[in-house]
Amino acid sequence: MTTMPKKLTANSLEYHWLPFTTNRDFKQEPRLMVKAEGCYYWNHRGDKLVDGSSGLFNVAAGHGRKEIADAVSKQLRELDYSPHFQVACPLSFELARRVAQLTPAGLDYVFFTNSGSESIDTAMKIALAYHRARNEGQRLRFVSRERAYHGVNFGGTSLSGMVRNRETFGATIPGVVHMRHTWSPETRFVRGQPETGAELADDLQRFVDLYGASSIAACFVEPIAGSTGVLVPPKGYLDRLRAICDKHGILLVFDEVICGFGRTGKAFGAQAFGVTPDMMTLAKALTNGAQPMGAVVASTKVYETIVDAAPEHAIELFHGYTYSAHPAACAAGLATMDIYEKEGLFDRAAELSPYFLDQMFALSDLPVITDIRGYGMLAAFDMAPAGKPGVRGYELMKQLFAAGLHLKFTGDCGIVAPPLVAEKKQIDEIIGHLRQALAKF
Ligand code: PLP
DSSP: OOOOOOOOOTTOSSSOOOTTSOHHHHHHSOOOEEEEEBTEEEETTSOEEEETTHHHHTOTTOBOOHHHHHHHHHHHHHOSOOOOSSOOOHHHHHHHHHHHHHSOTTEEEEEEESSHHHHHHHHHHHHHHHHHHTTOTTOOEEEEETTOOOOSSHHHHHHOOOHHHHHTTOOOOSSEEEEOOSOOGGGTTOBSSOSSOGGGGHHHHHHHHHHOGGGEEEEEEOSSBOTTTOBOOOTTHHHHHHHHHHHHTOEEEEEOTTTTTTTTSSSSHHHHHTOOOSEEEEOGGGTTTSSOOEEEEEEHHHHHHHHHHSOTTSOSOOOOOTTTTOHHHHHHHHHHHHHHHHHTHHHHHHHHHHHHHHHHHGGGGSTTEEEEEEETTEEEEEEOOOSSTTHHHHHHHHHHHHHTEEOEEETTEEEEOOOTTOOHHHHHHHHHHHHHHHTTO
C-alpha cells in the first residue's frame, strides 16, 4: 500500500505546536516577531514593540548585536561542529575561563549544556555523582522550594514548585521535597530584600530532622525566584541555607539562569547577596540569547572529588550532550562576554536599577495592582485575579502586545526585565504602556 503524501498548506500556522502557549487562541490571533534591534521588536504588521522582558530574560545586551552575529558566522565557516566527547575545540576552554573569571572564587569548573533545563538536570546528576564519589551514594534526596522554576526536564519539573507545570505529568522523580516559598503578605510592596523571612530557611533543617542529613544530596534555589514573580530573598535567608548545608554536608546549588550575567547589578546573584554556593546553573544571557547554551559551574571541591575518585584513563562523569559546547554557541558566548566587559553592563544595571525600581513602584497607586517586588533590573507586579487565575494576565499581555510592549506573564503576574542596555527612555516607555493598560482594569 502506498502512503499518500500529506497535503500541508504553505504558510499555515497549524503545524508548529508552540511551547507554554494557548495554541488555539494564538492561531486565531497570532503574535509574530519578525525583527529585533536594541530594546525593540517589530511584529509581522510592522508595529514596533519595546522589549520589557529582554526576550525571555536572555537578551541582556540588547537585540541584533553585530559582534555576536559576526562571531557565530565566522565560527560556522571555520569549524561548524566538533564533538566534545574525547576531543574538543579551543573556544570552549576560553569561554569556561571567561565565565570562571566572573563567578565567585572557588567556583571554577564549567560543564556546558544547551539550556537552563539541561543545566538543572546536569547539576542534579553532578550532585549525585559527588556524593557517590565520597561513598555517600545514599544521598538521593533533593530539596527545593515552592514557587521555584527550574525548567522542564524531569529533574527540573520535579524540583519546580509550580502546580500547573507538575500536575499534568504526575510521574516526577521521587525524593524531592519543597521548602516554603518566601512570599508573604507582610512583604507586599517591599522594594529589594524583605527584612522578615530569614527563618523560612529553617525548613531545610526540618527536612534534615525528618529525613536525616545523610539522605539529602543538594538544595536548589534561585537566588531570586524569577518566573513565579520575582521573589527577592529575605535578608539573611540565603546565608542561613548556606550554614545549614555546611553543617550537614548538603550541596547548595544556585539556579542563576535568570539572575546570572548582571540582572542583579552584579555578575551573579551569589555576589549580589554575598553567599557562595557549591554549584551554579546558567543559561539565557550566557550567549545573549543568540545561541542555545547553558552551563553548570562547579566548585573545585565538587570537580576534584568526582574526577579524583575515578580510576585513571576512565571517564569520570558519564554525562554530556551532542551539542555540549557547540562551537557556534561558544563563539556567541565569547562575543557576549566581550560586550559585557567592554560596556560594563553589570555596573550599568546597578546604576539604572534605582530609576527602574522607582518607576515600577510608582505603579502601586493603580487599584488592580496587589503587589510589586523588585531587585536590580528585575521586577514584577501582581494583578488582582478576575475569575480564573491567569485570565486577566493573559488579557493584559495581549493588550500590551497590541499597544507596543512585549512582556512575560506568569498567571496574573507581569515580570519586567528590560535589557541592561536600556536607557531611561525605554524604561519610561515600558512603564507608560503598563500604566495606560493597567488603569483600565
Ligand atoms: N531555571 C530558571 C531559574 C529559569 O528561569 C529557567 C527558564 O526560564 C530555566 C531554569 C529553564 O531554562 P530553559 O528554558 O533554557 O530550559
